Amino acid sequence: MWKYLLIWMIISCLGFTLCFSRPGRAPFAMRISCGAQQDSQTKPTKTRWRKDFGYTGGISVNGTRPSYITPPLKTLRYFPLSQGPQNCYDINGVPKGHYSIRIFFGIVIQQSVISEPLFDISIDGTQTHSLKPGWTNEDDQVFSEALVFLPDGSVSICFHSTGHGDPAILSIEILEIDEKAYYFGPQRGQGIMLRTVKRLSCGYGQSKFDIDYGGDPWGGDRFWQHIQTFGQGSDQPRSVETKIKEASLPPNFYPESLYQSALVSTDSQPDLTYTMDVDPNRNYSICLHFAEIDNSVTAAGQRVFDILINGHVVLKDVDIINMSGDRYTTLVLNTTVSIDGRTLTITLQPTGDSDAIISAIEIFEIIMPESKTLSEEGLFPFLISAVVSKASTYQKRIRALQTLKMALVLPSRFGWNGDPCVPQEHPWTGVNCQLNRSIGKWVIDGLDLNNQGLKGFLPNDISKLQNLRTLNLSENSIRGAIPSSLGTITGLEVLDLSYNLFNGSIPESLGQLTSLKRLNLNGNSLSGRVPAALGGRLLHRASFNFTDNPGLCGIPGLPTCGAHLSAGAKVGIGLGSCVAFLLLVTCSVCWWKRRQNILRAKQIAARAAPYAKARTHLSDIQLTKHHPHPHHHRGNAHTAAENGPVLLS
Known part of the structure; x- marks a missing residue:
């Protein structure tokens, strides 16, 4: 029986030690x-x-x-x-x-x-x-x-x-630090931040860090500013070298030395008061540290006081020995208050004839964390996401931002580091954000980067910014084609790409932007026909400007597409004209050479004609001499008579 009882006691002690000791x-x-x-x-x-x-x-x-x-x-x-x-x-x-x-x-x-x-x-x-x-x-x-x-x-x-x-x-x-450090109730969730406003070590001693106090590293190496008096002769310091119980325990691991000194109020001024300036309209968490080290107080009920914040009682009838269980034992009390003004006043007000005492004070501002930007927008994954597919979240963020800067050739003065939308006091230059309450995230609903010296290109994956309402990149030097993916941002109301170096045709997909109220594409090098769906709807529902694009046609105010050929058509016509001209020149050369050959042949024939006639007359004379037959003469006379008169000599 005793053996089992002993085993149970050992297990219980081990369990208690594991629950309340610091992590291994x-x-x-x-x-x-x-x-x-x-x-x-x-x-x-x-x-x-x-x-x-x-x-x-x-x-x-x-x-x-x-x-x-x-x-x-x-x-x-x-x-x-x-x-x-x-x-x-x-x-x-x-x-x-x-x-x-x-x-x-x-x-x-x-x-x-x-x-x-x-x-x-x-x-x-x-x-x-x-x-x-x-x-x-x-x-x-x-x-x-x-x-x-x-x-x-x-x-x-x-x-x-x-x-x-x-x-x-x-x-x-x-x-x-410990996972339950500075836990002050259900509202101290994982998302809450605490900004250290003040840490005071009261009484004798010097300003020190935890490490100087010999504190446990799980305390986070806090800095404690020494204060020997709250002023106006209202207190006096006390200190002891007696060992303090329940110090340096989880979850906060406060150093023991912190409780071996204190400030005690005087008989002439029983209230112990500390006042400091704070930021208004904030919530504060206040930790007050006590240990009964005064030899004149030996039992519960001998020192009782109320704690007031800015005149309001927040903790009533505080009895250190009663609440801690003994003398020289730590007691930490926490309260959360909302401060409207710029002053925080902590008052320890005795309820009897005793004085007040305090060892240390911690004051934190309670900060509700900002909702972050929607991840697929905040990290801008439309920037060469394949390159960073195997990288960590941190590396993706850094590479994405650097790629964005390179893609748009952003001036260094833009910065563009951290979260695009938060903190709300410092959003990125040119980025407009709106809180989507349904998902609890910030979304980017506008990019206003007109006249900023941008020289890059607009990537197709800009469609990842599905919450865009306004996209203004006017008066820059952005090159390349207008991304067809812009047509998938169906909520886009303003699209201004004017006075850039965009070329090619207007994507047919822009006709899908049913919410569009203003479209400015003027001052570029666009060509081809304005999409019918886009032009037809814009004429009735939105303002638009397509001017100063020499190759555009197809809507009122622009040349008709028949009279005004596209750049491709012009190139085709030019090539056809060149081929026709070459054929014409070739045919002309051939004709000219043939003509020259004919003329040369005629000239040769003309030079040979007199000699041919001379030979013919001589032949006739010879034939006459060799054939004097009378019938021949008659025949000739007859022939001559038939052909007309003949003169004889």
């Missing part, structure tokens, strides 16, 4: 030293940094650290506006899971003037941070940190210019 493997960690050409290692923690990779543009230069907490790295990557308003790091090979993503900013010194750039940051299409003036003077503002869930093995981290200096990035850290 080390957390995934990727640290990138931006602008670096080689892998490196930094002291004193011997942190390993990978050389720069995954970026879409930018320039590598020597960097300057704005704060002592910035990693001691020598280079950075900055993104001048001339290379586009948004540039990204597209990182592949990140396992599915929850991560703390931290980006340290750098400073580029130009002409001895320190430039403090202000720009926006987005992660997988969701804007997570906007730098504010003066960030170089605040240690906990020299980096941006967000807690995110990455579902597909990759992450895109983009930097968006706002016109106030070029984004400059010193390093990027992608650190795996």
